[in-house]
């Protein structure tokens with residue numbers, strides 16, 4: 001039996017539960033949210049689809065799940081400028097989440113922002129092998145980059161590593177097309193504002209995250225060994241440790257089964273150095 005646990009069934013967690021049910025990814029979906037009326041409504045709404053999947057709210061069963069999605073906590077509003085600004089609000093939720101995960105031996109996917117720091121914090125609190133903690137965001141950033149590259153007439157692969165935040169690192173060198181610095185900075189600036197356009201219009205990003213989260217869940221459950229941009233706890237890769245940062249990661253049944261270290265061009269290297277230093281600082285604040 002395949003079981004998927006989701007902590008926090010607001011906009012992103014709720015849509016992820018729905019899409020996972022539609023795609024038949026799990027036999028059982030265990031959901032929990034601190035806001036009881038929302039939890040009950042989400043359970044009923046999922047049950048009313050009539051999809052052949054067991055929906056449970058048994059928090060003890062979350063520990064037995066194959067995958068645990070951490071999507072609980074405070075999201076951004078237009079007044080909250082950066083994802084990093086959510087650190088203080090969501091630290092207590094990360095702590096609470098680690099309590100749910102005592103004894104858990106599956107794979108954790110961190111969604112809650114600031115995602116990179118929270119993935120690192122959760123890994124530290126859980127005291128498990130780093131391969132089992134995957135931070136989600138790079139797939140979404142890469143999909144956003146792809147739309148901007150298409151508009152610019154660049155059709156090569158779109159990869160974004162670095163922080164899931166202001167310090168994203170789009171890998172223009174992977175496109176095989178020479179993109180000048182001015183154009184790079186213009187695209188990066190649009191990428192930084194991409195989610196806020198959605199948040200302003202509909203209160204939060206939903207379809208994009210939920211779609212790519214379910215693709216990540218599928219890659220794990222089906223042991224696809226797919227290379228995806230994910231935030232991983234680093235131990236010297238790209239010159240960093242003491243943080244979780246977006247890198248090209250091979251994803252399979254055990255979580256992160258490998259990290260690829262790609263050659264970066266000087267512009268990308270400088271951006272990656274900024275990203276690493278920024279996230280390391282956030283992670284130190286979690287340590288303290």
Ligand SMILES: NC(=O)C1=CN([C@@H]2O[C@H](COP(=O)(O)OP(=O)(O)OC[C@H]3O[C@@H](n4cnc5c(N)ncnc54)[C@H](O)[C@@H]3O)[C@@H](O)[C@H]2O)C=CC1
Pocket residue numbers: 007008009010011012013032033034035038071072073074075076086090093096110111112113114115136137140164204205209
């Ligand atoms: N990594 C990524 O690419 C993305 C990350 N996010 C982040 O995901 C998080 C959730 O976003 P939304 O779903 O839009 O927010 P939301 O407000 O719709 O849902 C969050 C849910 O968490 C629940 N919650 C809060 N504390 C809890 C606790 N201790 N235990 C259980 N449930 C708790 C709330 O009751 C709420 O239902 C935010 O931090 C947001 O910034 C959102 C989109 C993409």
Ligand SMILES: O=C([O-])CC(=O)C(=O)O
Pocket residue numbers: 075076083113140195196205209
């Ligand atoms: O920007 C936000 O606050 C939500 C998020 O992480 C995204 O959609 O990429």
